[in-house]
Amino acid sequence: MTIESLLIAYGLIAIALFISWHNRLTLEKEVVVASLRATVQLVIMGFLLEMILKIDNYVYLALILLAMTAIAAAISGKRGEQIPHATGIAFTGILIGSVITFAVLAGAGVIGPEAKYIIPLGGMIIGNSMNASSLSMNRLIGELGHQRKRIETLLALGANARQASEWAVRQSVRSALIPVIDSMKIIGLVHLPGIMTGFIIAGGSPLEAVKYQLAIVFMIAGTASLTCMIVTLLAARRCFSSELQLLDAFRPSTA
Amino acid sequence: MLRVSHLSLTKDKPILKDLSFEVQPGEMLTVLGPSGAGKSSLLRCLNRLNPADSGEVFLNGTEVRSLDILDLRRRMGMVFQSPALIPDTVQANVALGPFLRHETVSDNAVQELLKQVGLNSDFMARQVETLSVGEQQRVAFAQVLANKPDVLLLDEPTSALDPTAALTIENLIKDIHSRLHTATVLVTHDIPQALRFNTDTLVMVDGAVLARGNIQDLVNNTANATLQNFFKGELTPNKDTGDEESEF
Structure with missing residues (x-):
């Protein structure tokens, strides 16, 4: 693709600006800033990837993946601010979920031993793991509040934290996995996923693209399930005090 | 004893x-007070669903x-x-309470517990x-009785x-109490209900004890103006004190 082609494509932003101006949406400034920001971010990323993909030292590659995991955990932790140690829980869940998925895919030969496979696919695994972690914590907070009466009834009957939160944990994991399961159901029917589209545009055969896409789909499902389970189970235990009281954050104020 | x-x-x-x-074995204490008096919080502090700041609770002589x-x-x-x-x-x-402790409750025992709650x-x-909600509440009573409690809250x-x-x-509570003689603390905001139970009653307002005695004696106690205002429904709780769990 030439720079001229890209500039013409950028002209599509003018349509968005016209619609905003015509309908008095006052989004013109935001559209221009967002499009410029996307351009700058992607150009920087392009230069960074140029450098990163030349790295052949596995320790450096592992450190880059670890840094990505830490950033993902910090973002995900914000989704579960009411849960004590949410960032640590997110880091543990994302790390374990990603490492296991990565190891299986590397062992199966899906991820080759080069930076050009390790970094993009590793990033994809960590990104999906982060989404699963954020959704899990968000759903858990909702379910603990929603099921508070049942949880406190169980505590009053002599349940421990794991027993009292069992139904909330189950419902949280189920809800957090809905996007992954639903996207597996519609893949190929409603949309052609990005990696498959990219593979075909790059000249790969559609059947080869399908193989890669399937590996990616299974990778996402595996990572999401593992992360969901780990994060929800670890987080649920943190939502009770040492005296087995549901923390105030999940109960209406007694003040 | 509590x-x-x-x-x-x-x-x-x-x-x-x-x-x-104090509540002795076989006694029933009614804790009566307006909404926001702190009655539910009191019960939740007894079984430590809420942590109390200070004070002690003894169950059969042992601090909880x-x-x-x-x-x-x-x-x-x-x-x-x-x-x-x-x-x-x-x-x-x-059978849930015993099940949580990995104990089983026989079919006959479940039938007997259900019979106790009608x-x-x-x-x-x-x-x-x-x-129905009423039937579910009976099941909740049977669930608690399956744990063979020393005290009923x-x-x-x-x-x-x-x-x-x-x-x-109400009749079920009276029946259970007369048969099992379990020390019972009943919280209510309903004065006619407290009169129907006709037990030793502790009147709570704004988180503090206003009076204690038999409900009939308290109703007839004309010396305590605040108490009389409460029974006439003319007592306004202090907004700065004594709030409690609202949804339980």
Whole structure:
């Protein structure tokens, strides 16, 4: 693709600006800033990837993946601010979920031993793991509040934290996995996923693209399930005090 | 025997203020007070669902903080305002307390517990979602009784029920108490209900004890103007104190 082609494509932003101006949406400034920001971010990323993909030292590659995991955990932790140690829980869940998925895919030969496979696919695994972690914590907070009466009834009957939160944990994991399961159901029917589209545009055969896409789909499902389970189970235990009281954050104020 | 000594709780504002009382085995104490008096918070401090700031609670002479928390909650059975059963059969719900401790309850024992709360054995296989709220509350009582508690804490157990179901549960409470002689603390805001129970009564206002005695004596106590205002429904709770759990 030439720079001229890209500039013409950028002209599509003018349509968005016209619609905003015509309908008095006052989004013109935001559209221009967002499009410029996307351009700058992607150009920087392009230069960074140029450098990163030349790295052949596995320790450096592992450190880059670890840094990505830490950033993902910090973002995900914000989704579960009411849960004590949410960032640590997110880091543990994302790390374990990603490492296991990565190891299986590397062992199966899906991820080759080069930076050009390790970094993009590793990033994809960590990104999906982060989404699963954020959704899990968000759903858990909702379910603990929603099921508070049942949880406190169980505590009053002599349940421990794991027993009292069992139904909330189950419902949280189920809800957090809905996007992954639903996207597996519609893949190929409603949309052609990005990696498959990219593979075909790059000249790969559609059947080869399908193989890669399937590996990616299974990778996402595996990572999401593992992360969901780990994060929800670890987080649920943190939502009770040492005296087995549901923390105030999940109960209406007694003040 | 249950003994409460100088129990206090503050969360942003005072909820319980230096409460002390005793309930002997076989006795029923009615804790009566307007909404926001701190009655539910008091019960929740007894079985440590809420942490108290200061004061002590003794169960048969042992301070409850020195007891294993799971054992304490088994021994202090609590029935809440509205039943929150697990989505399963009546039998599974009744046997839940022992099940949590990996103990089993025989079919006969479940039938006997259901009989104690006025439900026949046909209910055993029913899913709890198919029951009326009144029937669910009976199951909640059977669930607590299955734990063989030393003390029963009843947190406005009829407030979520229609008047007929409420009267049925009142009779059930009287029946259970007269047969099992379990020390019972019943919380209510309903003065006519307290009069129907006609027991030793502790009147709580703004997190503190206003008076204690037989409900009939308290009603006839014209010397205490605040108490009379409460019985006439003319007492306005202090907005700065004594709030409590609103949804349980």
